[in-house]
Amino acid sequence: MSKPISVRKTLTINRPVAELYRFWHNFEALPHFMKHLKEVKVYDDKRSHWITSGPLDSTIEWDAEIIEDRDNELIAWRSVAGADVDHSGVVRFRPTPNDRGTEVNVVTEYNPPAGAIGDAIAKLFGESPDQQLGDDLRRFKMLMETGEIATTEGQPKGHS
Amino acid sequence: MKAVCWEGTNKVQVETVPDPKIINPRDAIVKITSTAICGSDLHLYDGYNPTMKPGDILGHEFMGEIVELGSAFKNGNVHNNGKSLAVGDRVVVPFTISCGSCFFCNRDLWSLCDNSNPNAWMAEQMMGHSPSGLFGYSHLTGGYAGGQAEYARVPFADVGLFKIPNGLSDDQVLFFTDIFPTGYMAAENCDIQSGDTVAIWGCGPVGQFAIRSAFMLGAGRVIAIDRVPERLQMAKDGGAEVLNYEEIEVGEALSEMTGGLGPDSVMDAVGMEAHGMGLEGFYDKAKQAVRLETDRPNVLRQAIVACRKGGTVSVPGVYTGFVDKMPMGAFMNKGLTMKTGQTHVHRYLQTLLDHVQNGNIDPSFVITHRLPLEQAPHGYEIFKHKKDNCIKIVLKPGQTV
Numbered sequence: 001m002s003k004p005i006s007v008r009k010t011l012t013i014n015r016p017v018a019e020l021y022r023f024w025h026n027f028e029a030l031p032h033f034m035k036h037l038k039e040v041k042v043y044d045d046k047r048s049h050w051i052t053s054g055p056l057d058s059t060i061e062w063d064a065e066i067i068e069d070r071d072n073e074l075i076a077w078r079s080v081a082g083a084d085v086d087h088s089g090v091v092r093f094r095p096t097p098n099d100r101g102t103e104v105n106v107v108t109e110y111n112p113p114a115g116a117i118g119d120a121i122a123k124l125f126g127e128s129p130d131q132q133l134g135d136d137l138r139r140f141k142m143l144m145e146t147g148e149i150a151t152t153e154g155q156p157k158g159h160s
Numbered sequence: 161m162k163a164v165c166w167e168g169t170n171k172v173q174v175e176t177v178p179d180p181k182i183i184n185p186r187d188a189i190v191k192i193t194s195t196a197i198c199g200s201d202l203h204l205y206d207g208y209n210p211t212m213k214p215g216d217i218l219g220h221e222f223m224g225e226i227v228e229l230g231s232a233f234k235n236g237n238v239h240n241n242g243k244s245l246a247v248g249d250r251v252v253v254p255f256t257i258s259c260g261s262c263f264f265c266n267r268d269l270w271s272l273c274d275n276s277n278p279n280a281w282m283a284e285q286m287m288g289h290s291p292s293g294l295f296g297y298s299h300l301t302g303g304y305a306g307g308q309a310e311y312a313r314v315p316f317a318d319v320g321l322f323k324i325p326n327g328l329s330d331d332q333v334l335f336f337t338d339i340f341p342t343g344y345m346a347a348e349n350c351d352i353q354s355g356d357t358v359a360i361w362g363c364g365p366v367g368q369f370a371i372r373s374a375f376m377l378g379a380g381r382v383i384a385i386d387r388v389p390e391r392l393q394m395a396k397d398g399g400a401e402v403l404n405y406e407e408i409e410v411g412e413a414l415s416e417m418t419g420g421l422g423p424d425s426v427m428d429a430v431g432m433e434a435h436g437m438g439l440e441g442f443y444d445k446a447k448q449a450v451r452l453e454t455d456r457p458n459v460l461r462q463a464i465v466a467c468r469k470g471g472t473v474s475v476p477g478v479y480t481g482f483v484d485k486m487p488m489g490a491f492m493n494k495g496l497t498m499k500t501g502q503t504h505v506h507r508y509l510q511t512l513l514d515h516v517q518n519g520n521i522d523p524s525f526v527i528t529h530r531l532p533l534e535q536a537p538h539g540y541e542i543f544k545h546k547k548d549n550c551i552k553i554v555l556k557p558g559q560t561v
Contacts, residue, residue: 014266152305
Protein backbone atom coordinates (compact mmCIF):
# COMPACT_ATOMS: atom_id res chain seq x y z
CA MET A 1 0.00 0.00 0.00
CA SER A 2 1.41 3.38 -0.94
CA LYS A 3 1.17 6.28 1.45
CA PRO A 4 -0.04 9.73 0.42
CA ILE A 5 2.80 12.05 -0.44
CA SER A 6 2.38 15.65 0.65
CA VAL A 7 4.97 18.37 0.23
CA ARG A 8 5.05 22.13 0.66
CA LYS A 9 7.57 24.80 -0.29
CA THR A 10 7.79 28.56 -0.11
CA LEU A 11 10.11 30.79 -2.10
CA THR A 12 10.35 34.54 -2.56
CA ILE A 13 10.41 35.67 -6.17
CA ASN A 14 11.49 39.17 -7.06
CA ARG A 15 8.56 39.89 -9.39
CA PRO A 16 5.05 41.32 -8.91
CA VAL A 17 2.20 39.03 -7.84
CA ALA A 18 0.12 39.64 -10.97
CA GLU A 19 2.90 38.52 -13.30
CA LEU A 20 3.53 35.29 -11.40
CA TYR A 21 -0.16 34.50 -11.03
CA ARG A 22 -0.72 35.06 -14.75
CA PHE A 23 2.20 32.83 -15.77
CA TRP A 24 1.15 29.96 -13.48
CA HIS A 25 -2.49 30.26 -14.46
CA ASN A 26 -1.56 29.19 -17.96
CA PHE A 27 -1.17 25.50 -17.09
CA GLU A 28 0.20 24.74 -20.54
CA ALA A 29 3.34 26.68 -19.53
CA LEU A 30 3.97 24.64 -16.39
CA PRO A 31 6.18 22.04 -18.15
CA HIS A 32 8.68 24.87 -18.78
CA PHE A 33 9.77 24.61 -15.17
CA MET A 34 8.21 21.40 -13.79
CA LYS A 35 10.78 18.81 -14.68
CA HIS A 36 8.65 15.68 -14.79
CA LEU A 37 5.63 17.29 -16.40
CA LYS A 38 5.74 16.64 -20.13
CA GLU A 39 2.61 18.36 -21.29
CA VAL A 40 -0.60 19.97 -20.07
CA LYS A 41 -3.54 20.43 -22.42
CA VAL A 42 -6.15 22.91 -21.30
CA TYR A 43 -9.73 21.95 -22.33
CA ASP A 44 -11.58 24.93 -20.92
CA ASP A 45 -11.64 27.37 -17.96
CA LYS A 46 -11.74 24.52 -15.49
CA ARG A 47 -10.45 21.31 -16.97
CA SER A 48 -7.08 20.22 -18.23
CA HIS A 49 -5.17 17.05 -19.11
CA TRP A 50 -1.77 16.38 -17.47
CA ILE A 51 0.98 14.08 -18.78
CA THR A 52 4.10 13.32 -16.75
CA SER A 53 7.03 11.16 -17.60
CA GLY A 54 7.15 7.91 -15.65
CA PRO A 55 9.89 5.35 -15.19
CA LEU A 56 11.35 3.65 -18.27
CA ASP A 57 9.97 6.09 -20.85
CA SER A 58 6.40 5.49 -19.71
CA THR A 59 3.92 8.30 -19.21
CA ILE A 60 1.25 8.83 -16.62
CA GLU A 61 -1.81 10.88 -17.57
CA TRP A 62 -4.84 12.25 -15.82
CA ASP A 63 -7.52 14.92 -16.06
CA ALA A 64 -7.55 17.73 -13.54
CA GLU A 65 -9.84 20.61 -12.74
CA ILE A 66 -9.42 23.96 -11.09
CA ILE A 67 -11.34 23.89 -7.83
CA GLU A 68 -10.56 27.38 -6.63
CA ASP A 69 -9.20 30.42 -8.40
CA ARG A 70 -8.79 33.82 -6.78
CA ASP A 71 -7.25 36.54 -8.93
CA ASN A 72 -3.65 37.30 -7.94
CA GLU A 73 -4.01 35.19 -4.81
CA LEU A 74 -4.33 31.47 -5.32
CA ILE A 75 -5.01 28.66 -7.74
CA ALA A 76 -6.07 25.22 -6.49
CA TRP A 77 -6.52 22.15 -8.66
CA ARG A 78 -7.16 18.45 -8.27
CA SER A 79 -7.50 15.41 -10.43
CA VAL A 80 -11.07 14.59 -11.43
CA ALA A 81 -12.95 11.79 -9.72
CA GLY A 82 -12.08 8.43 -11.19
CA ALA A 83 -8.68 9.51 -12.58
CA ASP A 84 -5.82 7.01 -12.29
CA VAL A 85 -3.93 9.52 -10.23
CA ASP A 86 -5.29 11.19 -7.13
CA HIS A 87 -3.42 14.47 -7.15
CA SER A 88 -4.12 17.94 -5.83
CA GLY A 89 -2.20 21.16 -5.54
CA VAL A 90 -2.54 24.74 -4.48
CA VAL A 91 -0.28 27.68 -5.20
CA ARG A 92 -0.61 30.91 -3.22
CA PHE A 93 0.87 34.28 -4.15
CA ARG A 94 1.37 36.99 -1.53
CA PRO A 95 3.26 40.26 -1.87
CA THR A 96 6.09 40.50 0.65
CA PRO A 97 5.58 43.18 3.28
CA ASN A 98 8.95 44.75 2.50
CA ASP A 99 8.86 45.14 -1.25
CA ARG A 100 10.95 42.08 -2.07
CA GLY A 101 8.51 40.69 -4.58
CA THR A 102 6.14 37.80 -3.99
CA GLU A 103 6.08 34.87 -1.60
CA VAL A 104 5.00 31.82 -3.55
CA ASN A 105 3.76 28.88 -1.52
CA VAL A 106 2.98 25.55 -3.14
CA VAL A 107 1.40 22.50 -1.54
CA THR A 108 0.96 19.34 -3.56
CA GLU A 109 -0.40 15.97 -2.62
CA TYR A 110 -0.47 12.61 -4.35
CA ASN A 111 -2.40 9.58 -3.25
CA PRO A 112 -0.85 6.83 -5.29
CA PRO A 113 -3.30 4.01 -5.97
CA ALA A 114 -2.32 0.38 -5.47
CA GLY A 115 -0.79 -1.42 -8.45
CA ALA A 116 1.56 -0.53 -11.23
CA ILE A 117 0.69 3.13 -11.65
CA GLY A 118 0.85 3.62 -7.93
CA ASP A 119 4.28 2.07 -7.83
CA ALA A 120 5.42 4.20 -10.74
CA ILE A 121 4.24 7.36 -9.06
CA ALA A 122 5.71 6.38 -5.76
CA LYS A 123 9.00 5.81 -7.55
CA LEU A 124 8.76 9.06 -9.43
CA PHE A 125 7.92 11.16 -6.42
CA GLY A 126 9.03 8.95 -3.62
CA GLU A 127 12.78 9.43 -3.51
CA SER A 128 12.77 13.07 -2.64
CA PRO A 129 9.43 14.72 -3.38
CA ASP A 130 10.51 17.61 -1.24
CA GLN A 131 13.57 18.29 -3.38
CA GLN A 132 11.61 17.85 -6.59
CA LEU A 133 9.06 20.46 -5.63
CA GLY A 134 11.87 22.68 -4.35
CA ASP A 135 13.72 22.37 -7.66
CA ASP A 136 10.56 23.00 -9.69
CA LEU A 137 9.81 26.11 -7.67
CA ARG A 138 13.42 27.29 -8.02
CA ARG A 139 13.19 26.85 -11.79
CA PHE A 140 9.99 28.91 -11.75
CA LYS A 141 11.88 31.63 -9.88
CA MET A 142 14.80 31.52 -12.34
CA LEU A 143 12.45 31.76 -15.31
CA MET A 144 10.52 34.67 -13.82
CA GLU A 145 13.53 36.60 -12.55
CA THR A 146 15.98 36.00 -15.41
CA GLY A 147 13.97 34.76 -18.40
CA GLU A 148 15.84 31.45 -18.49
CA ILE A 149 16.66 28.42 -16.34
CA ALA A 150 20.27 27.90 -15.30
CA THR A 151 21.60 24.60 -16.60
CA THR A 152 24.75 22.78 -17.60
CA GLU A 153 23.01 20.15 -19.71
CA GLY A 154 24.75 19.95 -23.06
CA GLN A 155 28.06 21.44 -21.98
CA PRO A 156 31.36 19.68 -22.77
CA LYS A 157 33.17 17.37 -20.38
CA GLY A 158 36.12 14.99 -20.49
CA HIS A 159 35.81 11.32 -21.37
CA SER A 160 36.80 9.70 -18.15
CA MET B 161 38.81 21.78 -28.27
CA LYS B 162 41.51 21.17 -25.68
CA ALA B 163 40.51 21.43 -22.04
CA VAL B 164 42.09 20.74 -18.65
CA CYS B 165 40.02 18.02 -16.98
CA TRP B 166 40.02 16.88 -13.37
CA GLU B 167 40.46 13.12 -13.29
CA GLY B 168 40.86 12.47 -9.59
CA THR B 169 42.99 13.49 -6.65
CA ASN B 170 46.33 14.88 -7.88
CA LYS B 171 45.44 14.13 -11.48
CA VAL B 172 44.54 16.55 -14.22
CA GLN B 173 44.80 15.88 -17.92
CA VAL B 174 44.47 17.88 -21.12
CA GLU B 175 41.72 16.21 -23.12
CA THR B 176 40.05 16.84 -26.43
CA VAL B 177 36.40 17.55 -25.67
CA PRO B 178 33.48 18.93 -27.74
CA ASP B 179 33.40 22.70 -28.20
CA PRO B 180 30.89 24.46 -25.95
CA LYS B 181 27.73 25.78 -27.54
CA ILE B 182 25.10 28.34 -26.66
CA ILE B 183 22.50 26.72 -24.40
CA ASN B 184 20.51 29.62 -22.95
CA PRO B 185 19.49 32.92 -24.55
CA ARG B 186 21.82 35.07 -22.44
CA ASP B 187 24.91 32.85 -23.02
CA ALA B 188 28.09 33.84 -24.80
CA ILE B 189 30.95 31.72 -26.08
CA VAL B 190 34.39 33.14 -25.36
CA LYS B 191 37.58 32.10 -27.16
CA ILE B 192 40.11 32.06 -24.38
CA THR B 193 43.40 33.91 -24.74
CA SER B 194 44.65 33.65 -21.13
CA THR B 195 43.59 31.47 -18.21
CA ALA B 196 45.20 31.03 -14.81
CA ILE B 197 45.50 28.33 -12.17
CA CYS B 198 44.12 29.54 -8.85
CA GLY B 199 45.13 28.49 -5.35
CA SER B 200 41.55 27.37 -4.89
CA ASP B 201 41.99 24.98 -7.84
CA LEU B 202 44.52 23.22 -5.64
CA HIS B 203 41.77 22.40 -3.12
CA LEU B 204 40.10 20.50 -5.98
CA TYR B 205 43.40 18.99 -7.16
CA ASP B 206 44.11 17.85 -3.61
CA GLY B 207 40.75 16.10 -3.50
CA TYR B 208 39.09 18.16 -0.79
CA ASN B 209 35.85 18.71 -2.67
CA PRO B 210 33.63 15.61 -2.74
CA THR B 211 31.41 16.94 -5.52
CA MET B 212 34.05 16.86 -8.29
CA LYS B 213 33.48 14.30 -11.05
CA PRO B 214 36.13 12.85 -13.36
CA GLY B 215 36.08 14.73 -16.66
CA ASP B 216 35.04 18.08 -15.13
CA ILE B 217 36.73 20.98 -16.90
CA LEU B 218 38.67 23.14 -14.44
CA GLY B 219 39.41 26.85 -14.37
CA HIS B 220 37.70 30.03 -13.25
CA GLU B 221 40.21 32.77 -14.11
CA PHE B 222 39.90 33.34 -17.83
CA MET B 223 39.48 35.99 -20.47
CA GLY B 224 39.33 36.22 -24.22
CA GLU B 225 37.23 37.25 -27.15
CA ILE B 226 33.49 36.85 -27.70
CA VAL B 227 32.91 34.53 -30.66
CA GLU B 228 29.17 33.89 -30.29
CA LEU B 229 26.21 35.42 -28.48
CA GLY B 230 22.86 33.89 -27.52
CA SER B 231 19.47 34.80 -28.94
CA ALA B 232 18.70 37.36 -26.23
CA PHE B 233 21.43 39.60 -27.63
CA LYS B 234 19.96 39.48 -31.12
CA ASN B 235 16.59 40.54 -29.78
CA GLY B 236 18.26 43.44 -28.04
CA ASN B 237 16.70 42.29 -24.76
CA VAL B 238 19.87 42.55 -22.74
CA HIS B 239 22.34 45.25 -21.97
CA ASN B 240 25.77 45.06 -20.49
CA ASN B 241 25.28 47.89 -17.99
CA GLY B 242 24.08 50.04 -20.83
CA LYS B 243 26.95 48.94 -23.07
CA SER B 244 26.24 46.48 -25.84
CA LEU B 245 28.29 43.34 -26.35
CA ALA B 246 29.36 42.19 -29.77
CA VAL B 247 31.27 39.34 -31.32
CA GLY B 248 34.94 40.29 -31.32
CA ASP B 249 34.84 42.18 -28.00
CA ARG B 250 37.75 41.49 -25.67
CA VAL B 251 36.40 40.59 -22.22
CA VAL B 252 37.27 39.26 -18.78
CA VAL B 253 34.93 36.74 -17.14
CA PRO B 254 34.14 37.01 -13.40
CA PHE B 255 34.44 33.60 -11.72
CA THR B 256 31.08 34.08 -10.03
CA ILE B 257 28.02 33.64 -12.25
CA SER B 258 25.33 36.21 -11.50
CA CYS B 259 21.90 36.85 -13.02
CA GLY B 260 21.74 40.56 -12.29
CA SER B 261 18.09 40.61 -11.29
CA CYS B 262 17.59 38.69 -8.03
CA PHE B 263 17.44 40.10 -4.49
CA PHE B 264 21.18 39.56 -4.02
CA CYS B 265 22.45 40.89 -7.34
CA ASN B 266 20.27 43.97 -6.79
CA ARG B 267 22.12 44.56 -3.52
CA ASP B 268 25.59 44.21 -5.06
CA LEU B 269 26.02 40.75 -3.48
CA TRP B 270 26.87 39.06 -6.75
CA SER B 271 28.46 35.88 -5.39
CA LEU B 272 25.21 35.15 -3.56
CA CYS B 273 23.10 35.18 -6.73
CA ASP B 274 19.94 33.12 -6.30
CA ASN B 275 19.54 32.02 -9.89
CA SER B 276 22.81 30.69 -11.26
CA ASN B 277 23.35 27.42 -9.40
CA PRO B 278 21.40 24.55 -10.99
CA ASN B 279 22.55 22.32 -8.11
CA ALA B 280 21.45 24.70 -5.39
CA TRP B 281 19.86 21.81 -3.49
CA MET B 282 23.29 20.32 -2.78
CA ALA B 283 24.56 23.51 -1.20
CA GLU B 284 21.27 24.01 0.63
CA GLN B 285 21.56 20.61 2.27
CA MET B 286 25.00 21.53 3.59
CA MET B 287 24.70 25.24 4.24
CA GLY B 288 21.02 26.08 4.40
CA HIS B 289 21.28 28.29 1.32
CA SER B 290 23.26 28.22 -1.91
CA PRO B 291 25.89 30.66 -3.14
CA SER B 292 26.00 31.57 -6.83
CA GLY B 293 27.19 29.20 -9.51
CA LEU B 294 30.95 29.26 -10.15
CA PHE B 295 32.97 28.25 -13.19
CA GLY B 296 34.92 25.01 -12.92
CA TYR B 297 34.41 24.66 -9.23
CA SER B 298 32.63 21.38 -8.47
CA HIS B 299 29.01 20.35 -8.72
CA LEU B 300 28.15 21.98 -5.41
CA THR B 301 28.38 25.33 -7.19
CA GLY B 302 26.70 24.26 -10.40
CA GLY B 303 29.14 21.96 -12.18
CA TYR B 304 29.83 24.59 -14.84
CA ALA B 305 32.59 23.70 -17.29
CA GLY B 306 35.57 25.91 -16.51
CA GLY B 307 37.90 28.09 -18.51
CA GLN B 308 41.18 26.19 -18.59
CA ALA B 309 40.25 25.42 -22.15
CA GLU B 310 40.24 26.94 -25.61
CA TYR B 311 36.61 28.04 -25.36
CA ALA B 312 34.02 28.47 -22.61
CA ARG B 313 30.32 29.05 -22.40
CA VAL B 314 29.46 32.04 -20.21
CA PRO B 315 25.89 32.19 -18.84
CA PHE B 316 24.33 35.61 -18.08
CA ALA B 317 27.02 37.08 -20.32
CA ASP B 318 25.22 40.44 -20.38
CA VAL B 319 25.82 40.76 -16.63
CA GLY B 320 29.20 39.09 -16.28
CA LEU B 321 31.38 39.96 -19.25
CA PHE B 322 33.49 43.04 -18.70
CA LYS B 323 34.90 44.78 -21.75
CA ILE B 324 38.55 45.71 -21.68
CA PRO B 325 39.65 48.99 -23.21
CA ASN B 326 42.43 48.99 -25.79
CA GLY B 327 45.98 49.36 -24.62
CA LEU B 328 45.92 46.92 -21.70
CA SER B 329 47.57 43.50 -22.00
CA ASP B 330 46.00 40.21 -20.90
CA ASP B 331 48.50 40.01 -18.04
CA GLN B 332 47.31 43.37 -16.70
CA VAL B 333 43.60 42.50 -16.62
CA LEU B 334 43.37 38.70 -16.34
CA PHE B 335 43.25 38.78 -12.55
CA PHE B 336 40.09 40.92 -12.54
CA THR B 337 38.41 37.51 -12.87
CA ASP B 338 39.18 36.51 -9.28
CA ILE B 339 42.36 37.11 -7.28
CA PHE B 340 42.60 40.90 -7.60
CA PRO B 341 38.98 41.61 -6.56
CA THR B 342 39.28 38.81 -4.00
CA GLY B 343 42.30 40.46 -2.40
CA TYR B 344 40.65 43.85 -2.70
CA MET B 345 37.37 42.74 -1.11
CA ALA B 346 39.32 41.00 1.64
CA ALA B 347 41.08 44.28 2.39
CA GLU B 348 37.78 46.17 2.23
CA ASN B 349 36.37 43.60 4.67
CA CYS B 350 39.10 44.64 7.12
CA ASP B 351 37.28 47.96 7.62
CA ILE B 352 40.60 49.77 7.39
CA GLN B 353 40.81 53.18 9.04
CA SER B 354 43.60 55.45 7.88
CA GLY B 355 46.91 54.30 9.35
CA ASP B 356 45.64 50.92 10.59
CA THR B 357 47.81 47.84 10.93
CA VAL B 358 46.59 44.80 9.01
CA ALA B 359 48.02 41.29 9.50
CA ILE B 360 47.62 38.93 6.55
CA TRP B 361 48.21 35.19 6.81
CA GLY B 362 49.10 33.70 3.43
CA CYS B 363 51.28 35.34 0.77
CA GLY B 364 49.86 33.45 -2.17
CA PRO B 365 48.40 35.46 -5.05
CA VAL B 366 45.30 36.54 -3.09
CA GLY B 367 47.46 37.58 -0.13
CA GLN B 368 49.69 39.58 -2.48
CA PHE B 369 46.74 41.50 -3.90
CA ALA B 370 45.32 41.95 -0.40
CA ILE B 371 48.59 43.54 0.76
CA ARG B 372 48.57 46.06 -2.07
CA SER B 373 44.81 46.68 -1.74
CA ALA B 374 45.16 47.29 2.01
CA PHE B 375 47.63 50.09 1.28
CA MET B 376 45.33 51.49 -1.44
CA LEU B 377 42.55 51.56 1.17
CA GLY B 378 44.63 53.48 3.68
CA ALA B 379 46.47 50.95 5.82
CA GLY B 380 49.56 52.33 7.53
CA ARG B 381 51.22 48.96 8.00
CA VAL B 382 50.69 45.49 6.59
CA ILE B 383 52.32 42.50 8.28
CA ALA B 384 52.38 39.43 6.03
CA ILE B 385 52.86 35.88 7.28
CA ASP B 386 54.04 32.87 5.26
CA ARG B 387 56.96 30.46 5.15
CA VAL B 388 57.95 30.43 1.48
CA PRO B 389 60.91 32.78 0.91
CA GLU B 390 59.96 34.02 -2.57
CA ARG B 391 56.42 34.73 -1.43
CA LEU B 392 57.68 36.66 1.57
CA GLN B 393 59.99 38.59 -0.75
CA MET B 394 57.09 39.47 -3.06
CA ALA B 395 55.12 40.64 0.00
CA LYS B 396 58.05 42.79 1.02
CA ASP B 397 58.18 44.24 -2.49
CA GLY B 398 54.56 45.22 -2.01
CA GLY B 399 55.47 47.20 1.11
CA ALA B 400 54.63 44.63 3.79
CA GLU B 401 56.68 43.71 6.84
CA VAL B 402 57.00 39.94 6.84
CA LEU B 403 57.04 37.08 9.34
CA ASN B 404 58.15 33.54 8.57
CA TYR B 405 56.03 31.34 10.81
CA GLU B 406 58.58 28.55 10.71
CA GLU B 407 61.19 30.82 12.26
CA ILE B 408 59.18 32.86 14.69
CA GLU B 409 56.19 32.57 17.02
CA VAL B 410 53.70 34.67 15.08
CA GLY B 411 51.37 35.60 17.95
CA GLU B 412 54.20 36.96 20.07
CA ALA B 413 55.79 38.77 17.14
CA LEU B 414 52.52 40.49 16.21
CA SER B 415 51.97 41.56 19.79
CA GLU B 416 55.52 42.88 19.98
CA MET B 417 55.21 44.75 16.67
CA THR B 418 51.97 46.44 17.68
CA GLY B 419 52.92 47.51 21.19
CA GLY B 420 50.84 44.74 22.73
CA LEU B 421 47.64 46.01 21.11
CA GLY B 422 47.43 43.49 18.27
CA PRO B 423 46.71 44.25 14.61
CA ASP B 424 43.55 46.31 13.98
CA SER B 425 42.41 43.70 11.54
CA VAL B 426 43.53 40.22 10.59
CA MET B 427 43.06 38.25 7.41
CA ASP B 428 43.01 34.51 6.71
CA ALA B 429 44.14 34.32 3.08
CA VAL B 430 44.94 30.62 3.42
CA GLY B 431 41.72 28.75 4.11
CA MET B 432 40.95 25.15 4.75
CA GLU B 433 44.31 23.57 4.02
CA ALA B 434 46.36 25.63 6.42
CA HIS B 435 49.55 24.05 7.72
CA GLY B 436 49.22 23.76 11.46
CA MET B 437 52.22 23.67 13.72
CA GLY B 438 52.85 21.19 16.53
CA LEU B 439 50.18 19.21 18.30
CA GLU B 440 47.33 21.38 17.04
CA GLY B 441 48.36 20.81 13.43
CA PHE B 442 48.57 17.08 14.02
CA TYR B 443 45.13 17.05 15.60
CA ASP B 444 43.53 18.70 12.56
CA LYS B 445 45.37 16.61 10.00
CA ALA B 446 44.31 13.41 11.76
CA LYS B 447 40.70 14.51 12.01
CA GLN B 448 40.64 15.72 8.42
CA ALA B 449 42.14 12.43 7.21
CA VAL B 450 39.23 10.49 8.68
CA ARG B 451 36.77 13.22 7.62
CA LEU B 452 35.74 14.11 11.18
CA GLU B 453 36.67 17.63 10.23
CA THR B 454 36.63 18.76 6.61
CA ASP B 455 38.66 21.96 6.92
CA ARG B 456 41.82 22.83 8.88
CA PRO B 457 41.40 26.21 10.54
CA ASN B 458 44.86 26.77 12.03
CA VAL B 459 45.28 30.23 10.58
CA LEU B 460 41.81 31.32 11.56
CA ARG B 461 42.42 30.32 15.18
CA GLN B 462 45.73 32.14 15.33
CA ALA B 463 44.31 35.24 13.64
CA ILE B 464 41.40 35.49 16.07
CA VAL B 465 43.69 35.26 19.06
CA ALA B 466 46.15 37.81 17.61
CA CYS B 467 43.57 40.41 16.57
CA ARG B 468 43.22 43.50 18.76
CA LYS B 469 40.04 43.87 20.81
CA GLY B 470 37.16 45.19 18.76
CA GLY B 471 39.00 44.38 15.54
CA THR B 472 37.91 42.73 12.33
CA VAL B 473 38.63 39.27 10.97
CA SER B 474 38.49 39.03 7.17
CA VAL B 475 38.34 35.58 5.61
CA PRO B 476 38.94 35.36 1.85
CA GLY B 477 40.45 31.87 2.29
CA VAL B 478 38.15 29.12 1.06
CA TYR B 479 36.32 26.81 3.45
CA THR B 480 33.77 24.27 2.27
CA GLY B 481 32.69 22.34 5.33
CA PHE B 482 33.28 22.26 9.05
CA VAL B 483 36.02 23.39 11.37
CA ASP B 484 36.80 22.31 14.86
CA LYS B 485 37.95 24.13 17.98
CA MET B 486 37.04 27.64 16.90
CA PRO B 487 38.23 30.01 19.65
CA MET B 488 34.70 31.32 20.03
CA GLY B 489 35.48 32.58 23.52
CA ALA B 490 38.20 34.86 22.20
CA PHE B 491 36.05 35.92 19.28
CA MET B 492 33.12 36.85 21.52
CA ASN B 493 34.90 38.35 24.50
CA LYS B 494 37.18 40.47 22.33
CA GLY B 495 34.17 41.80 20.46
CA LEU B 496 35.47 40.88 17.02
CA THR B 497 33.65 41.10 13.72
CA MET B 498 34.10 38.54 10.95
CA LYS B 499 33.57 39.33 7.27
CA THR B 500 33.87 36.76 4.54
CA GLY B 501 32.30 35.36 1.38
CA GLN B 502 33.06 34.44 -2.17
CA THR B 503 34.03 37.61 -3.99
CA HIS B 504 31.39 39.95 -5.39
CA VAL B 505 33.60 40.30 -8.46
CA HIS B 506 31.18 42.43 -10.49
CA ARG B 507 31.19 45.08 -7.73
CA TYR B 508 34.90 45.83 -8.12
CA LEU B 509 35.63 45.62 -11.85
CA GLN B 510 35.36 49.30 -12.70
CA THR B 511 37.21 50.38 -9.53
CA LEU B 512 40.08 48.02 -10.23
CA LEU B 513 40.25 48.98 -13.90
CA ASP B 514 40.57 52.60 -12.78
CA HIS B 515 43.42 51.67 -10.43
CA VAL B 516 45.24 49.90 -13.25
CA GLN B 517 44.64 52.70 -15.75
CA ASN B 518 45.77 55.29 -13.21
CA GLY B 519 48.98 53.36 -12.70
CA ASN B 520 48.33 52.55 -9.01
CA ILE B 521 49.04 48.87 -9.62
CA ASP B 522 50.17 46.56 -12.40
CA PRO B 523 48.59 43.18 -11.55
CA SER B 524 51.06 41.28 -13.74
CA PHE B 525 53.65 41.49 -10.91
CA VAL B 526 52.31 38.22 -9.47
CA ILE B 527 52.94 36.07 -12.57
CA THR B 528 55.92 33.74 -12.28
CA HIS B 529 55.11 31.26 -15.04
CA ARG B 530 53.52 31.35 -18.48
CA LEU B 531 52.83 27.94 -19.98
CA PRO B 532 50.97 26.53 -22.99
CA LEU B 533 47.60 25.03 -21.99
CA GLU B 534 48.99 21.56 -22.79
CA GLN B 535 51.42 21.90 -19.90
CA ALA B 536 48.69 22.37 -17.30
CA PRO B 537 49.44 19.06 -15.51
CA HIS B 538 53.03 20.19 -14.98
CA GLY B 539 51.72 23.58 -13.87
CA TYR B 540 49.49 22.03 -11.19
CA GLU B 541 52.43 20.01 -9.87
CA ILE B 542 54.87 22.90 -9.53
CA PHE B 543 52.16 25.20 -8.13
CA LYS B 544 51.06 22.64 -5.55
CA HIS B 545 54.59 21.91 -4.38
CA LYS B 546 55.74 25.53 -4.78
CA LYS B 547 58.57 24.28 -6.99
CA ASP B 548 60.59 26.51 -9.24
CA ASN B 549 59.55 29.56 -7.14
CA CYS B 550 56.05 29.16 -8.54
CA ILE B 551 53.54 31.74 -7.32
CA LYS B 552 51.15 32.27 -10.25
CA ILE B 553 50.77 30.41 -13.53
CA VAL B 554 49.08 31.76 -16.64
CA LEU B 555 48.13 29.18 -19.27
CA LYS B 556 48.00 30.21 -22.90
CA PRO B 557 45.64 28.19 -25.13
CA GLY B 558 46.83 27.94 -28.69
CA GLN B 559 50.46 28.46 -27.76
CA THR B 560 52.73 25.64 -28.84
CA VAL B 561 54.87 23.74 -26.38
